[in-house]
Amino acid sequence: xxxxxxxxxxxxxxxxxPSAVAxxxxxxxxxxxxxxxxxxxxxxxxxxxxxxxxxxxxxxxxLTSASIIGVITxxxxxxIIGGGIDLSVGKVMALAxxxxxxxxxxxxxxxxxxxxxxxxxxxxxxxxGLLIAYGRIVPFIVTLAMLITAQGLAxxxxxxxxxxxxxxxxxxxxTTRVLGIPLLVYIFAAVVAxxxxxxxxxxxxxxxxxxxxxxxxxxxxxxDVKRHTIAxxxxxxxxxxxxxxxxxxxxxxxxxxxxxxxxLDAIAAVIIGGTLLTGGxxxxxxxxxxxxxxxxxxxxxxxxNLATEVQNIAKGVIIVxxxxxxxxxxxxxx
Amino acid sequence: xxxxxxxxxxxxxxxALGVGAALTAAxxxxxxxxxxxxxxxxxxxxxxNAEPGTPVTIGFSAPAADHGWIAAIAANAQxxxxxxxxxxxxxxxxxxxxxxxxxxxETLINQGVDALVILPNDGxxxxxxxxxxxxxxxxxxxxxxxxxxxxxxxxxxxxxxYGMGVSAGTYxxxxxxxxxxxxxxIGEIAGIDNLPLTQARSQGFSDALASxxxxxxxxxxxxxxxxxxxxxxxxxxxxxxxxxxxxxHDDDQGIGVLAAITQAGRSEFFMVGGAxxxxxMREIQADTxxxxxxxxxxxxxxxxxxxxxxxxxxxxxxGDLVEKEVPTSIxxxxxxxxxxxxxxxxxxxxxx
Numbered sequence: 001x002x003x004x005x006x007x008x009x010x011x012x013x014x015x016x017x018p019s020a021v022a023x024x025x026x027x028x029x030x031x032x033x034x035x036x037x038x039x040x041x042x043x044x045x046x047x048x049x050x051x052x053x054x055x056x057x058x059x060x061x062x063l064t065s066a067s068i069i070g071v072i073t074x075x076x077x078x079x080i081i082g083g084g085i086d087l088s089v090g091k092v093m094a095l096a097x098x099x100x101x102x103x104x105x106x107x108x109x110x111x112x113x114x115x116x117x118x119x120x121x122x123x124x125x126x127x128x129g130l131l132i133a134y135g136r137i138v139p140f141i142v143t144l145a146m147l148i149t150a151q152g153l154a155x156x157x158x159x160x161x162x163x164x165x166x167x168x169x170x171x172x173x174x175t176t177r178v179l180g181i182p183l184l185v186y187i188f189a190a191v192v193a194x195x196x197x198x199x200x201x202x203x204x205x206x207x208x209x210x211x212x213x214x215x216x217x218x219x220x221x222x223x224d225v226k227r228h229t230i231a232x233x234x235x236x237x238x239x240x241x242x243x244x245x246x247x248x249x250x251x252x253x254x255x256x257x258x259x260x261x262x263x264l265d266a267i268a269a270v271i272i273g274g275t276l277l278t279g280g281x282x283x284x285x286x287x288x289x290x291x292x293x294x295x296x297x298x299x300x301x302x303x304x305n306l307a308t309e310v311q312n313i314a315k316g317v318i319i320v321x322x323x324x325x326x327x328x329x330x331x332x333x334x
Numbered sequence: 335x336x337x338x339x340x341x342x343x344x345x346x347x348x349x350a351l352g353v354g355a356a357l358t359a360a361x362x363x364x365x366x367x368x369x370x371x372x373x374x375x376x377x378x379x380x381x382x383n384a385e386p387g388t389p390v391t392i393g394f395s396a397p398a399a400d401h402g403w404i405a406a407i408a409a410n411a412q413x414x415x416x417x418x419x420x421x422x423x424x425x426x427x428x429x430x431x432x433x434x435x436x437x438x439x440e441t442l443i444n445q446g447v448d449a450l451v452i453l454p455n456d457g458x459x460x461x462x463x464x465x466x467x468x469x470x471x472x473x474x475x476x477x478x479x480x481x482x483x484x485x486x487x488x489x490x491x492x493x494x495x496y497g498m499g500v501s502a503g504t505y506x507x508x509x510x511x512x513x514x515x516x517x518x519x520i521g522e523i524a525g526i527d528n529l530p531l532t533q534a535r536s537q538g539f540s541d542a543l544a545s546x547x548x549x550x551x552x553x554x555x556x557x558x559x560x561x562x563x564x565x566x567x568x569x570x571x572x573x574x575x576x577x578x579x580x581x582x583h584d585d586d587q588g589i590g591v592l593a594a595i596t597q598a599g600r601s602e603f604f605m606v607g608g609a610x611x612x613x614x615m616r617e618i619q620a621d622t623x624x625x626x627x628x629x630x631x632x633x634x635x636x637x638x639x640x641x642x643x644x645x646x647x648x649x650x651x652x653g654d655l656v657e658k659e660v661p662t663s664i665x666x667x668x669x670x671x672x673x674x675x676x677x678x679x680x681x682x683x684x685x686x
Contacts, residue, residue: 050573061568061598064568065565102363104362157362160398161402162402162686175597247561251590252590255560256400259561299572302554302566
């Protein structure tokens with residue numbers, strides 16, 4: 001991934017002469033290696049504590065559980081690298097799932113349901129982006145307000161009930177397997193692949209890094225920062241729309257209770273994936289590894305019949321340790 | 335995103351957005367099915383109680399619905415009050431905020447209603463409010479989530495969480511014993527673990543199973559949502575490659591649990607639900623999924639609470655009982671609904 005360090009020119013590393021370890025840790029690949037190590041460690045624990053861990057069906061269960069939060073995390077990674085934050089993702093997904101599964105929408109058939117979910121997601125993202133770019137309100141406030149509004153709207157439309165998906169095509173997404181792998185995992189993989197190319201192989205990606213690293217410099221260099229900011233939030237909203245269809249299929253419902261605290265799960269995954277909260281630096285693969293780490297932990301705890309509280313403690317500890325390692329690595333490389 | 339050809343593209347975008355807005359606006363209607371069996375369940379007053387008494391005003395406060403069960407509570411209370419010519423209902427806006435609920439009930443106390451029906455967001459946190467109402471001479475019917483002190487309510491009516499676990503455990507135990515299963519693997523998917531109601535349900539379940547010499551195997555807590563049910567069930571099914579029975583505490587989260595079971599292609603076990611939603615009852619009636627029974631925790635208790643509030647406010651007793659006053663505590667029995675009796679219960683089911 002060549003373009004992940006726009007804000008930190010390679011010159012610094014040569015001049016400072018940090019230790020080899022710090023240099024490896026500091027590079028994107030190094031951070032990913034650390035996460036891979038954590039994942040391998042979790043797998044070792046899994047294999048040694050539960051007989052069923054290493055089965056194909058269990059690994060596919062982990063990937064399926066990771067797919068929805070994974071798709072959302074792709075969008076959040078873009079926003080955070082671009083120097084913003086999106087707290088609204090969980091409830092925008094809930095709103096899109098509710099809107100797409102009302103009796104009226106379902107009567108139009110599966111394609112309108114999909115379109116509706118994507119339109120609601122992208123629309124919410126557009127509102128976020130416009131308010132941030134032209135309303136000059138900080139992203140934290142705008143997306144927090146969107147989180148609350150989307151929650152309210154979702155409750156309003158659904159009358160706080162779980163709307164059951166009767167459309168066989170949408171319900172069938174979660175039960176369909178291609179070559180033994182659930183369709184949801186393919187959708188997840190496709191979104192990650194498109195996201196990776198967009199971030200690392202296009203002008204759009206390079207501009208995202210540039211704007212996140214130093215918006216003023218990016219503006220002076222002639223980039224349309226406002227329009228790009230809007231595009232980033234629309235992208236994040238679009239990911240929520242895709243996730244909404246996935247969760248509607250997986251749970252066979254659209255509900256205002258979907259996606260509670262997804263924003264924190266997504267941000268946590270992005271952070272342990274090595275993306276700077278201040279923007280300008282980060283990798284998509286790191287975020288996805290972060291999602292996999294969290295999903296694997298959940299799976300390990302259920303397989304060993306342990307309570308959810310312990311699971312949350314473990315997640316908290318992992319976040320802190322991951323960020324500590326990152327800041328150490330940063331400090332030792334001037 | 336180069337700026338040349340931007341105008342054309344923008345035109346297309348605006349057009350697409352317009353079409354999108356029109357389509358999505360048409361998509362928010364949920365009007366179609368007239369909730370079959372969902373919503374309102376009322377009890378007809380019988381005997382002496384049927385005759386109109388002194389006109390009374392009854393105040394009603396409950397949490398905002400985030401769940402089909404709570405939605406049904408409000409609908410039932412409303413419908414039951416509508417049955418009586420001598421009852422005026424003062425329902426305050428439902429809220430999930432404790433301070434807002436306190437403020438709302440205080441308004442009702444100040445209005446001087448004749449009786450209050452309160453389903454508190456949290457029994458402990460609203461106990462002092464219940465006492466204030468009682469001190470002001472307004473009898474309080476405490477619905478389901480119980481206040482800490484009997485001084486805070488005139489009558490408590492609610493479901494039996496322990497009994498729900500017992501009903502589920504007894505059904506599963508009997509069925510497995512009759513099938514001659516030796517060492518059954520019995521799974522449990524609970525609601526929110528730190529709620530006392532979940533602990534009581536689980537205790538009842540394991541006590542009932544113990545009487546058959548069985549024990550709970552894999553057990554996980556979800557969060558009363560379809561999403562949580564799906565996530566926990568998907569993982570639990572991996573933990574247990576072979577199951578004989580599963581009890582899922584809540585039919586709303588059960589939609590997600592059933593989805594996970596279908597997605598995993600599992601059918602070697604049978605499942606028992608909880609609460610008694612119309613959706614779960616239809617599944618039991620159709621008999622095409624693993625869901626074979628559900629144990630009730632019926633929101634019809636709100637209808638009964640409203641009936642009791644009327645009698646208390648009018649200083650009347652309950653029809654068939656000898657006493658001249660309404661009892662101080664009523665615990666509803668948890669019924670087991672199976673394919674055999676589902677037709678009787680379907681009208682009482684609530685929509686998820």
